[in-house]
Amino acid sequence: MKAAPSRRDHLRAQLADLKMPGALEALDEILAGLDGGTLTAPAALDALLQAQIALRNHRRLDAAMRSSRLPAVKTLADFDFSFQPSIKREQLDSLHTLGFLERKENVVFLGPPGVGKTHLAISLAIAAAESGRRVYYGTLGDLITSLEEASQAGRLLHRMKTLTFPSLLIVDEIGYLPISRTGAMLFFQLMSRRYEHASTVLTSNKSFEAWGEVFGDEVMAAALIDRLVHHCHIVNIRGNSYRMRHHAELHRALGTARSADTPPRSRSRTKEAAAT
Numbered sequence: 001m002k003a004a005p006s007r008r009d010h011l012r013a014q015l016a017d018l019k020m021p022g023a024l025e026a027l028d029e030i031l032a033g034l035d036g037g038t039l040t041a042p043a044a045l046d047a048l049l050q051a052q053i054a055l056r057n058h059r060r061l062d063a064a065m066r067s068s069r070l071p072a073v074k075t076l077a078d079f080d081f082s083f084q085p086s087i088k089r090e091q092l093d094s095l096h097t098l099g100f101l102e103r104k105e106n107v108v109f110l111g112p113p114g115v116g117k118t119h120l121a122i123s124l125a126i127a128a129a130e131s132g133r134r135v136y137y138g139t140l141g142d143l144i145t146s147l148e149e150a151s152q153a154g155r156l157l158h159r160m161k162t163l164t165f166p167s168l169l170i171v172d173e174i175g176y177l178p179i180s181r182t183g184a185m186l187f188f189q190l191m192s193r194r195y196e197h198a199s200t201v202l203t204s205n206k207s208f209e210a211w212g213e214v215f216g217d218e219v220m221a222a223a224l225i226d227r228l229v230h231h232c233h234i235v236n237i238r239g240n241s242y243r244m245r246h247h248a249e250l251h252r253a254l255g256t257a258r259s260a261d262t263p264p265r266s267r268s269r270t271k272e273a274a275a276t
């Protein structure tokens with residue numbers, strides 16, 4: 001039966017009162033679906049709530065894009081799994097349900113340039129932001145520079161706290177740029193603070209074996225990796241660069257179709273083995 005005009009107005013007023021503009025906007029179409037018999041009552045309620053949730057998630061994402069410094073919007077839906085068969089879709093689907101955030105586990109994406117490490121790290125960050133969690137993105141270089149600057153300005157503790165606070169911190173591009181000894185020490189302190197407190201997603205073109213060289217200190221790198229992999233999902237991507245997908249010859253000439261050096265050694269405390 002068609003909803004009486006007064007009932008419709010009352011519904012509109014209530015949705016406005018509850019500050020549910022997404023549901024309000026979808027209301028007429030949903031009522032039309034009910035009137036026309038294309039929607040059952042449960043489906044209509046579902047659609048109404050979905051419309052509000054979609055708007056809320058969109059707003060959360062907008063706010064997160066401003067505060068998190070994410071460099072782009074990349075989602076799992078945009079990711080072509082057929083191009084990168086070494087990635088197990090089920091593992092990525094499971095990570096996107098965000099249980100790892102609840103359990104304060106880390107995720108490490110390892111692999112050569114262009115295989116989708118940053119894309120997948122960002123898509124996890126976006127899923128986390130849409131779920132209302134605070135996320136923060138930085139390359140290792142940017143994060144270390146900000147810690148060094150804070151240290152020089154006598155505000156190190158404040159900066160450490162700021163970077164420890166987000167439910168998810170993305171540390172991108174470990175291994176591309178050289179790091180000073182002080183920078184490596186500051187990063188180690190940050191990771192020690194986040195250890196078992198909040199999740200970190202890291203990406204690197206270098207296998208763990210090479211991190212001693214990256215951080216300029218084998219002992220510190222070993223202690224850092226030990227903390228990281230204690231509760232950790234490792235996604236070891238072996239494949240070709242998506243950037244070079246139309247340049248097969250150039251790709252072969254550069255020899256970039258390989259995994260991140262050698263795969264990491266399995267560690268007794270690692271929860272999930274490398275996706276080899």
Ligand SMILES: Nc1ncnc2c1ncn2[C@@H]1O[C@H](COP(=O)(O)OP(=O)(O)OP(=O)(O)O)[C@@H](O)[C@H]1O
Pocket residue numbers: 074078079080081083084111112113114115116117118119120173203205242243
């Ligand atoms: N399988 C894929 N499907 C769709 N787009 C992809 C895929 N892999 C990568 N891309 C896109 O290709 C570009 C390069 O990917 P990305 O930046 O994630 O690579 P990366 O592994 O982080 O490389 P680097 O080590 O050089 O930083 C991005 O625009 C990304 O969205």
Ligand SMILES: [Mg+2]
Pocket residue numbers: 117118119172173203
């Ligand atoms: Mg990258």
